[in-house]
Amino acid sequence: xxxxxxxxxxxxxxxxxxxxxxxxxxxxxxxxxxxxxxxxxxxxxxxxxxxxxxxxxxxxxxxxxxxxxxxxxxxxxxxxxxxxxxxxxxxxxxxxxxxxxxxxxxxxxxxxxxxxxxxxxxxxxxxxxxxxxxxxxxxxxxxxxxxxxxxxxxxxxxxxxxxxxxxxxxxxxxxxxxxxxxxxxxxxxxxxxxxxxxxxxxxxxxxxxxxxxxxxxxxxxxxxxxxxxxxxxxxxxxxxxxxxxxxxxxxxxxxxxxxxxxxxxxxxxxxxxxxxxxxxxxxxxxxxxxxxxxxxxxxxxxxxxxxxxxxxxxxxxxxxxxxxxxxxxxxxxxxxxxxxxxxxxxxxxxxxxxxxxxxxxxxxxxxxxxxxxxxxxxxxxxxxxxxxxxxxxxxxxxxxxxxxxxxxxxxxxxxxxxxxxxxxxxx
Amino acid sequence: xxxxxxxxxxxxxxxxxxxxxxxxxxxxxxxxxxxxxxxxxxxxxxxxxxxxxxxxxxxxxxxxxxxxxxxxxxxxxxxxxxxxxxxxxxxxxxxxxxxxxxxxxxxxxxxxxxxxxxxxxxxxxxxxxxxxxxxxxxxxxxxxxxxxxxxxxxxxxxxxxxxxxxxxxxxxxxxx
Numbered sequence: 001x002x003x004x005x006x007x008x009x010x011x012x013x014x015x016x017x018x019x020x021x022x023x024x025x026x027x028x029x030x031x032x033x034x035x036x037x038x039x040x041x042x043x044x045x046x047x048x049x050x051x052x053x054x055x056x057x058x059x060x061x062x063x064x065x066x067x068x069x070x071x072x073x074x075x076x077x078x079x080x081x082x083x084x085x086x087x088x089x090x091x092x093x094x095x096x097x098x099x100x101x102x103x104x105x106x107x108x109x110x111x112x113x114x115x116x117x118x119x120x121x122x123x124x125x126x127x128x129x130x131x132x133x134x135x136x137x138x139x140x141x142x143x144x145x146x147x148x149x150x151x152x153x154x155x156x157x158x159x160x161x162x163x164x165x166x167x168x169x170x171x172x173x174x175x176x177x178x179x180x181x182x183x184x185x186x187x188x189x190x191x192x193x194x195x196x197x198x199x200x201x202x203x204x205x206x207x208x209x210x211x212x213x214x215x216x217x218x219x220x221x222x223x224x225x226x227x228x229x230x231x232x233x234x235x236x237x238x239x240x241x242x243x244x245x246x247x248x249x250x251x252x253x254x255x256x257x258x259x260x261x262x263x264x265x266x267x268x269x270x271x272x273x274x275x276x277x278x279x280x281x282x283x284x285x286x287x288x289x290x291x292x293x294x295x296x297x298x299x300x301x302x303x304x305x306x307x308x309x310x311x312x313x314x315x316x317x318x319x320x321x322x323x324x325x326x327x328x329x330x331x332x333x334x335x336x337x338x339x340x341x342x343x344x345x346x347x348x349x350x351x352x353x354x355x356x357x358x359x360x361x362x363x364x365x366x367x368x369x370x371x372x373x374x375x376x377x378x379x380x381x382x383x384x385x386x387x388x389x390x391x392x393x394x395x396x397x398x399x400x401x402x403x404x405x406x407x408x409x410x411x412x413x414x415x416x417x418x419x420x421x422x423x424x425x426x427x
Numbered sequence: 428x429x430x431x432x433x434x435x436x437x438x439x440x441x442x443x444x445x446x447x448x449x450x451x452x453x454x455x456x457x458x459x460x461x462x463x464x465x466x467x468x469x470x471x472x473x474x475x476x477x478x479x480x481x482x483x484x485x486x487x488x489x490x491x492x493x494x495x496x497x498x499x500x501x502x503x504x505x506x507x508x509x510x511x512x513x514x515x516x517x518x519x520x521x522x523x524x525x526x527x528x529x530x531x532x533x534x535x536x537x538x539x540x541x542x543x544x545x546x547x548x549x550x551x552x553x554x555x556x557x558x559x560x561x562x563x564x565x566x567x568x569x570x571x572x573x574x575x576x577x578x579x580x581x582x583x584x585x586x587x588x589x590x591x592x593x594x595x596x597x598x599x600x601x602x603x
Contacts, residue, residue, distance in 0.1 A: 088506045088507075089506060089507075089546065091546070092546070117543070118543060118546070118549065131457050131461065131462065131465055132457070133457055133462045133465075133466065138454075138456065139456065139457035139462060140454035140455065140456060140457055141454060141455045141456075141457045141461065142453070142454045142455075146453050146454055146455075149451070149453050150451060150453060194451075198450075198451055198453060198454060199454075209468055211467075211468070215543070215546075215549050216542070216543045216549070217467065217542035217543060217549065217550070219468060219538075219542070267465070268465055268466075270466065270468060272470075274470060274471070276468045276469075276470060276538075277470070277471040277531070277532055277534075277535055278468070278535065278538065278539070279530075279535055279538070279539035279543075282529075282530055282531050282532065282535055282593070283524065283526070283529055283530050283535070286593060288517060288522060288524070289594075290518065291518055292517035292518030292522075292592065293592055293593065293594050294517075294529075294592055294593050294594070295593075295594060295595070295596050295597070295598070296593040296594065296595060296596070297595060297596055298596040298598065299596065300596070300598065302598065302599065302602065303602070388599060388602055389602050390602060391601045391602035395601045395602070396601055398601075399600050399601045400600070400601070402520075403522055407598075409602075
């Protein structure tokens, strides 16, 4: 993340609460009781409630396939990706997934987070090529049709931006604003190992340099060992061809590593003895420590979690039963356990994990909870299969200072006020 | 690919089996011309730097015309990153990360400018122009003198102030 893609802003997020308030009249939902809304419109909407026959049952609906590519209900139009503030350059910026509005573990393709360094190119797949060269016996050029002839693999993985969760930004309140640079999809393609073996990797090779066909010619060096393990040359995302924002027609997908390593619009792989020391792995995506040194090649995204309900910007509608729900993930593998505290971190309870629990994948957790109407602070912490426990922000700041920029995977606390309003407890 | 010596004979058997299975015959040989056209990556030792040269005087002109609108008249930053100053601030409360204070290798400057700059027209500068504007940015940072000419030999020889400022990832550091 560049500074301008991750800067402090005060954002007016269309929250669940605002949506419900704003659309009470429109949907005639269960929140009638907001005083002073006894309008003609509301009276009309009441005609759709029991015991009356809803108006939309009284004539045929839209024709089949009137949207050949389906769209969400217009009542969900607030559930969109969001760019924070006003970036200096929209071609080099990021947009965030509305985590608080989604269920399950799969991110719809139109809501997968974005981070671009030179805009979104429009690429004709018939004119796209992948060239593999460098320390290989057979440098080869592949068409998209060539790549689809190889044996395919398909796996569900999360991807997270290294800059997901600022160490210093203020004015962020929702899960989307605070931690929306993580998404999850089923990625289909060919194992990079298969294609590298077709080229014949030479014995002194140690790194593979991936380059994108965007205006930034985005470049990252990936350890060869990782490339021969679980890296995918992906052409599909959740069953359909990868979206332009995700690298159409081809991206390299590097599970568990910071998102920018999964270079989009992939056009070349150079097999080398050394990394290329590109701008993106020297001046950016390096983590400055208090002593003035910087961590380099800090690829792995460590265990992390966030409660998405109740979360910042939402409103508890009533005392009593609520299901706390959230997401956990780790670049190291499977989530072993998620613990939730409803007393500001004093005590922790084990949450239930939704099946399937997959490696390097968003994992949905749930905890039944009764809210007594008192102000509380709730939070979650993830424990992955290596035994790693997600740390507090204080512990991270103690170890890394405030200028690391990347790799903040701290516990996110939410404050619930007596009136049911939920907000960022770190604010 | 990297096998321990003791496992070598077993590895050869496995490798030949894998080779038979992996021989899909998919793809077209890449010609040297095709590779040369697409290989724009420059290593930290300067490998693959093109012919050509440029000095700080020519670089000032390139900077004025193609860079200053975003990076400021003197590289102080604007829409684009700040490029100049900040040396000695990396352990401060508010560190200033620039080409001069943070970038470990001068060769990366050539690599990045050529591939990605200017933002509105990447890969439009000639090799001479990239050498020249690299020299100018390094001069603004006090790393080379005015009049310095950079080429494939002199650029990799430049010692950047933060060359030794990077450490390998030693996480996990917190949370175990």
